[in-house]
Amino acid sequence: MEKLVITGKTHLKGEVTISGAKNAAVAILPATLLIDGICTIDNLPNISDVKMSCKILEDLGAKITWNTPNEITIDTRHINKTVASEELTRKFRASYYMIGSMLGRKGAITVGMPGGCKLGARPIDQHIKGFEALGATVEVSQGKITATASELTGTSIYMDVVSVGATINVMLASVLAKGTTVIDNAAKEPHIVDVANFLNTMGADIRGAGTDVIKINGVEKLTGNSTYSIVPDQIEAGTFMLAAVASQGDILIKNCISKHLESLTAKIIEIGGQVEDYGDSIRVKMDKRPSKATIKTLPYPGFPTDLQPQMGVTLSIAEGTSRIIESIWESRFQYTEELNKMGAQITAQGKTAFFEGVSSLYGSPVYASDLRAGAALIIAGIIAEGKTEVYNLEHIDRGYENIEEKFRKLGAKIERVEE
Ligand code: UD1
Numbered sequence: 001m002e003k004l005v006i007t008g009k010t011h012l013k014g015e016v017t018i019s020g021a022k023n024a025a026v027a028i029l030p031a032t033l034l035i036d037g038i039c040t041i042d043n044l045p046n047i048s049d050v051k052m053s054c055k056i057l058e059d060l061g062a063k064i065t066w067n068t069p070n071e072i073t074i075d076t077r078h079i080n081k082t083v084a085s086e087e088l089t090r091k092f093r094a095s096y097y098m099i100g101s102m103l104g105r106k107g108a109i110t111v112g113m114p115g116g117c118k119l120g121a122r123p124i125d126q127h128i129k130g131f132e133a134l135g136a137t138v139e140v141s142q143g144k145i146t147a148t149a150s151e152l153t154g155t156s157i158y159m160d161v162v163s164v165g166a167t168i169n170v171m172l173a174s175v176l177a178k179g180t181t182v183i184d185n186a187a188k189e190p191h192i193v194d195v196a197n198f199l200n201t202m203g204a205d206i207r208g209a210g211t212d213v214i215k216i217n218g219v220e221k222l223t224g225n226s227t228y229s230i231v232p233d234q235i236e237a238g239t240f241m242l243a244a245v246a247s248q249g250d251i252l253i254k255n256c257i258s259k260h261l262e263s264l265t266a267k268i269i270e271i272g273g274q275v276e277d278y279g280d281s282i283r284v285k286m287d288k289r290p291s292k293a294t295i296k297t298l299p300y301p302g303f304p305t306d307l308q309p310q311m312g313v314t315l316s317i318a319e320g321t322s323r324i325i326e327s328i329w330e331s332r333f334q335y336t337e338e339l340n341k342m343g344a345q346i347t348a349q350g351k352t353a354f355f356e357g358v359s360s361l362y363g364s365p366v367y368a369s370d371l372r373a374g375a376a377l378i379i380a381g382i383i384a385e386g387k388t389e390v391y392n393l394e395h396i397d398r399g400y401e402n403i404e405e406k407f408r409k410l411g412a413k414i415e416r417v418e419e
Helices: 022-034 048-060 093-106 125-133 164-174 190-201 234-246 258-270 305-316 334-341 371-383 393-397 403-409
Strands: 002-008 013-017 035-042 063-068 071-075 108-112 137-141 144-148 156-158 180-184 205-207 213-217 222-229 250-254 274-277 281-285 294-296 321-325 345-349 352-356 365-367 386-391 413-418
Touching (some): 002 371, 013 403, 022 093, 022 190, 022 222, 048 063, 048 093, 093 108, 125 156, 125 164, 164 180, 164 213, 190 222, 234 250, 234 305, 258 274, 258 281, 294 305, 305 345, 305 352, 305 371, 334 345, 334 371, 365 371, 371 386, 371 393, 403 413
Parallel strands (some): 013 250, 035 222, 294 321, 365 386
Antiparallel strands (some): 002 386, 002 413, 035 071, 063 071, 108 144, 137 144, 205 213, 250 281, 274 281, 321 352
């Protein structure tokens, strides 16, 4: 078993370059199944969720060439299976994007029930509602999802909840459908725009991504023959912004889109941080303990739930008592128990947690319950006095490329060791 051993307390200083967005990559890779041709994807984050997506594509008949660790060429001309590996699809959430893509490409697919971070109930009713509205039949039984359609026909679909996954999945299923599909009450996250841009580059006709009404005019075929560069990871950038604040450091975050981080930037300024916005890079500086704040997670452009644990660490050492309301996921405060082992004073109940700020955290063995909780615990180890050991690295490796290397370059004393 691997663990990260971190010796604090460090003020992080220097530059970090952000990788391509995990949540865009894990949707764009399945989206290549809609292409009957060859395409190249670069700025691809080299993380385990991406490698698993590639394995599923290869199993379905795609040919993948790794040109560099962050660029691949995918040939999807010979997709010859409609049953995806259950073992692989169960391992992460985004495997459900195979459903929308394969419905479009082959009119049939069976996948294992998608896995992913345990953040509470993760229903997929809105995905199914969208597929059925387009004319598909969806059956969920014995831990498997089977979707079939002899033809998909464009229609109007109103999403009952704002869902990133359902918006993307229905968009994927609509690209090759007959006629026009309108998704109303769509999610607006930057990676939804990125998936739409990718598909349009390959020949689709999608308008309105990034607003709450997306219109997809079905096309006959996606031909590929293009290279697409994945958008920078907004959540990774936000993780380093909060690491700068929590560690009272000074970090220049390069290759990010500051527009995607406005809700976080506003909060960082509110708690006393300094933010210099250069458009494609952001410098964050902090020279004192943060002040208290109230945070409520919301769909984009609200404060992202995927930055809530990293903000939680930051507020655990703030002056005064802060409050976080988690409105997207029902059990996203598991990390607070680990922070309490490090001396934090956090009380979490249901969707609300109170953070009574302490002057310092102290090193301890801690366990990552999920991906972003893992990132938060790394920040906690960096700002804590003494030695912290972070376990369950498989969660962190699913979504952060070279995370310890990036933190080490900023001055953190962090090593990955085999136990
Ligand atoms: C995606 C992100 C995840 C992030 C989340 C919210 C990926 C791979 N993962 O997850 O990191 O935390 O967005 O920004 O992109 N819901 C339903 N029915 C559905 C679908 C969702 O009720 O059919 C509910 C969920 O329970 C949740 C809310 O809608 O309360 C938002 O979920 P959704 O946006 O779908 O999250 P994911 O796409 O799974």
